Amino acid sequence: MANIVIDSIRKDFGTFQALKEVSLTINDGEFVSLLGPSGCGKTTLLRIIAGLETGTSGDISVDGRSIVGLPPKDRGLAMVFQNYAVFPHMTVYENVAFGLRMQKADEARVKKQVEKAAALLHIEPNLGRYPNKLSGGQRQRVAVARALAVEPRVLLMDEPLSNLDALLRLEMRTELKTVLQAAGTTTIYVTHDQTEAMGLSDRIAVVHDGRIEQVGTPVEVYNHPATRFVGSFIGNPPMNFISMPVTAGHVAIGTKRFAVPAGSGDTILLGLRGETVERAPHGQGLEMQVRVAEPMGSHLLLTGSILGQAARVILPATETVRNGEMIGLTLDAKRLTWLSPDSGISYPAAA
Amino acid sequence: MTQNRSWIPYLLILPTVFFLGLLFIAPLVQTIWLAVSDNGMPSLANMRTMMIDINFGRSILNTFLLTLVVVPVQIAMALAMGTMVSKVNGGRETILWIWTIPLGISDLAAGMVWLSILQNTGYLNTLLFSMGLIERQTAWLTYQTPVALFVGIAVAEIWRGTAIVMIIIVAGLNQVPKEFKEAAEIFGASPWTRFTRITLPLIRPALQSALILRTVLAFEVFAVVYALGGRNFPVLVGEAYNWQNQNQNYSVAAAYAVLIMVISLIATLFYLKVIKVDPERLP
Ligand SMILES: Nc1ncnc2c1ncn2[C@@H]1O[C@H](COP(=O)(O)OP(=O)(O)OP(=O)(O)O)[C@@H](O)[C@H]1O
Ligand SMILES: [Mg+2]
Numbered sequence: 001m002a003n004i005v006i007d008s009i010r011k012d013f014g015t016f017q018a019l020k021e022v023s024l025t026i027n028d029g030e031f032v033s034l035l036g037p038s039g040c041g042k043t044t045l046l047r048i049i050a051g052l053e054t055g056t057s058g059d060i061s062v063d064g065r066s067i068v069g070l071p072p073k074d075r076g077l078a079m080v081f082q083n084y085a086v087f088p089h090m091t092v093y094e095n096v097a098f099g100l101r102m103q104k105a106d107e108a109r110v111k112k113q114v115e116k117a118a119a120l121l122h123i124e125p126n127l128g129r130y131p132n133k134l135s136g137g138q139r140q141r142v143a144v145a146r147a148l149a150v151e152p153r154v155l156l157m158d159e160p161l162s163n164l165d166a167l168l169r170l171e172m173r174t175e176l177k178t179v180l181q182a183a184g185t186t187t188i189y190v191t192h193d194q195t196e197a198m199g200l201s202d203r204i205a206v207v208h209d210g211r212i213e214q215v216g217t218p219v220e221v222y223n224h225p226a227t228r229f230v231g232s233f234i235g236n237p238p239m240n241f242i243s244m245p246v247t248a249g250h251v252a253i254g255t256k257r258f259a260v261p262a263g264s265g266d267t268i269l270l271g272l273r274g275e276t277v278e279r280a281p282h283g284q285g286l287e288m289q290v291r292v293a294e295p296m297g298s299h300l301l302l303t304g305s306i307l308g309q310a311a312r313v314i315l316p317a318t319e320t321v322r323n324g325e326m327i328g329l330t331l332d333a334k335r336l337t338w339l340s341p342d343s344g345i346s347y348p349a350a351a
Numbered sequence: 352m353t354q355n356r357s358w359i360p361y362l363l364i365l366p367t368v369f370f371l372g373l374l375f376i377a378p379l380v381q382t383i384w385l386a387v388s389d390n391g392m393p394s395l396a397n398m399r400t401m402m403i404d405i406n407f408g409r410s411i412l413n414t415f416l417l418t419l420v421v422v423p424v425q426i427a428m429a430l431a432m433g434t435m436v437s438k439v440n441g442g443r444e445t446i447l448w449i450w451t452i453p454l455g456i457s458d459l460a461a462g463m464v465w466l467s468i469l470q471n472t473g474y475l476n477t478l479l480f481s482m483g484l485i486e487r488q489t490a491w492l493t494y495q496t497p498v499a500l501f502v503g504i505a506v507a508e509i510w511r512g513t514a515i516v517m518i519i520i521v522a523g524l525n526q527v528p529k530e531f532k533e534a535a536e537i538f539g540a541s542p543w544t545r546f547t548r549i550t551l552p553l554i555r556p557a558l559q560s561a562l563i564l565r566t567v568l569a570f571e572v573f574a575v576v577y578a579l580g581g582r583n584f585p586v587l588v589g590e591a592y593n594w595q596n597q598n599q600n601y602s603v604a605a606a607y608a609v610l611i612m613v614i615s616l617i618a619t620l621f622y623l624k625v626i627k628v629d630p631e632r633l634p
Contacts, residue, residue: 050537052533052536072533073537073538073541077537078537078538079537081530081533081534083530085528085531085533085534088553088633089633098535098538099538099539102539102540102544103539132632146534146538
């Protein structure tokens with residue numbers, strides 16, 4: 001059992017606020033990703049949870065008991081460091097065995113656990129070698145194996161797959177998820193790779209500038225970003241944001257009128273996922289001036305502008321669009337996000 | 352292009368080689384020859400004179416005892432000091448600076464400092480007397496009080512020579528990324544385990560350098576001993592000095608010099624073998 005409640009954690013480094021009132025609840029056995037750009041405070045939050053850093057204020061509790069002030073070793077967690085921190089003076093085997101040795105596990109159990117973790121991460125051939133002779137990706141896998149070998153209640157991982165090639169990363173991702181799910185390990189996973197976060201997580205916490213902007217399932221976060229930042233950070237291509245005039249609570253798009261949420265002013269920001277549009281019959285729908293049309297095989301990527309604002313949309317591969325063509329797009333009212341142009345915060349999705 | 356200029360590196364190191372040869376190798380060869388010759392003929396007479404001298408055994412014993420006590424204490428203290436200073440944030444430089452003050456004092460002056468503390472009218476006696484622990488002035492540095500004399504010299508040597516060890520150790524500790532210790536901490540290593548299993552192995556090169564330097568210097572101990580003990584506490588370099596100056600026998604002095612050099616070389620070799628530094632196992 002490991003329910004983690006992070007309550008209003010702040011962290012100042014001198015005058016710099018690295019974390020500004022971060023709150024997050026992680027349920028037992030859940031896989032939560034901290035997703036955000038470089039420097040947003042992901043590692044800092046992880047280090048505070050691990051007990052390597054002390055928050056300026058706020059509380060963290062596990063299963064209802066505050067762990068603030070507990071030394072790292074009493075928190076029952078394992079961690080994969082962003083720069084691996086694989087011990088250079090120990091063989092890979094001894095590295096993976098380290099946590100078990102500290103727990104004074106008997107030799108048979110050490111051997112069994114090390115071999116299991118090594119097999120999972122495909123590092124068996126390297127068990128007798130020293131880390132300096134390994135590639136970055138191999139070292140990273142040693143770090144992950146070291147953490148998995150102790151079968152922790154809570155696993156903290158700081159960009160554990162960032163150094164692997166695309167293919168291996170995909171494979172590791174799947175295996176990691178399977179293993180952690182089977183073991184019921186509560187996992188906090190730091191990444192700035194949105195596809196990794198989408199693929200692995202039960203829930204994603206999007207971190208920006210020392211704040212959590214949104215917490216939700218991958219689908220929620222993708223379809224209904226809480227802020228402009230979340231919409232533009234998640235998805236490839238990122239969400240389009242088009243400023244539109246509001247008249248009498250409606251926005252006119254082509255021949256159609258869309259009701260906008262109450263409380264908006266004269267203009268509103270339309271958040272439009274590129275792949276939610278369809279091509280409209282000639283002369284209808286939202287007009288897009290296509291600058292470049294790129295056939296990607298699986299789909300057709302169009303880059304251009306809508307209402308004079310840069311936009312990217314995706315059409316089925318079967319469509320043909322010429323560079324420079326003006327096309328019409330049909331929108332799906334249910335899949336639109338409306339945001340305040342001033343605050344960049346989205347209005348609650350219509351029920 | 353690089354090929355036909357391969358003489359440039361040699362040209363650049365020529366001056367150092369030349370001066371080293373002139374100022375070091377030549378006197379070294381001369382000294383060795385002086386030690387193992389007599390009237391221009393190879394002879395072990397000087398060695399024999401050195402070994403049958405009454406102070407020879409005592410000076411070897413004293414030098415080794417002093418080294419065996421001083422060096423481990425200095426390494427332990429330097430490790431403790433280096434570890435402590437790595438924990439402080441503000442004022443780190445100031446602390447290091449204060450700790451290195453004894454380095455800036457010549458060893459004879461250091462001996463004088465401790466003489467002023469330990470001599471009959473020194474600060475130690477004054478303090479002990481004012482506390483009522485002694486009745487009258489007590490002599491600590493005579494041949495009748497060999498243990499006190501030894502302790503006094505050892506303490507002075509430790510005071511004077513720990514800073515150099517500490518500087519090397521601190522440099523070594525700075526090379527160890529904090530993530531290694533943090534990772535060990537997360538996986539349940541106690542502070543002592545972190546020190547012995549992570550920090551110590553990772554500062555091997557620094558430890559090796561410190562041990563070699565400090566041991567070689569310990570075998571060359573002289574001025575502090577001379578200031579505190581005079582001839583009451585014979586050591587190897589002191590004997591060389593006496594043969595050279597008092598007895599005007601350069602050959603026996605040279606024999607001592609060669610002996611000290613051989614001991615130092617053996618000690619260095621010992622550390623190189625025992626504390627192996629494998630670059631593959633370093634960060
Ligand atoms: N010990 C420290 N002292 C001062 N500032 C720090 C310290 N540690 C982190 N910071 C600052 O806090 C901010 C967040 O750092 P953090 O390492 O948490 O970022 P991150 O989200 O993990 O980034 P990345 O994806 O690049 O790893 C950065 O601006 C960083 O400069
Ligand atoms: Mg980071």
